[in-house]
Amino acid sequence: PNIPRPPHPLQAIPVGSQQSALTPEQRKERQRSIQLHMTLLLHASTCRSTECSSANCAKMKGLLKHGTQCKIKANGGCNVCKRIWALLQIHAKQCKQENCPVPNCMAIRERYRQLQLQQQAMDDRRRQMMNQTYHQKAR
Numbered sequence: 001p002n003i004p005r006p007p008h009p010l011q012a013i014p015v016g017s018q019q020s021a022l023t024p025e026q027r028k029e030r031q032r033s034i035q036l037h038m039t040l041l042l043h044a045s046t047c048r049s050t051e052c053s054s055a056n057c058a059k060m061k062g063l064l065k066h067g068t069q070c071k072i073k074a075n076g077g078c079n080v081c082k083r084i085w086a087l088l089q090i091h092a093k094q095c096k097q098e099n100c101p102v103p104n105c106m107a108i109r110e111r112y113r114q115l116q117l118q119q120q121a122m123d124d125r126r127r128q129m130m131n132q133t134y135h136q137k138a139r
Helices: 025-046 057-069 077-095 105-138
Strands: none
Touching: 025 057, 025 077, 057 077, 077 105
8 A cells, every 4th residue: 555654754652541641750740839828728728818928829729719710610621720630639538537628528539439330339349240141051
């Protein structure tokens, strides 16, 4: 077959998550940045001071306020909301507090719990069907 060749050399593109393309140094820096954001998120959620000494407290409070007032939301394509939502989800996955002050933490954790139960029920049904199939073939 006569297939035309591209005018430039082809380059391999890593498949999968963006994380796999990061160097160990970049991965470590990203983890550090996420951890700093988690600390700031927790602080900003509980801080009532208007003159807080924390460098980015007011900024995080502004982002959290944006998340409650935005009409577009993450589903509508608001990039600010998408970033806030990502931080809230990371926090909720790590959080072990009984009554967490971070907005939506409890709701996100409950949603994850429901999804896990749903996945477990599906896995149980799949295993049950596979066991029935094997037992029928064995007869």
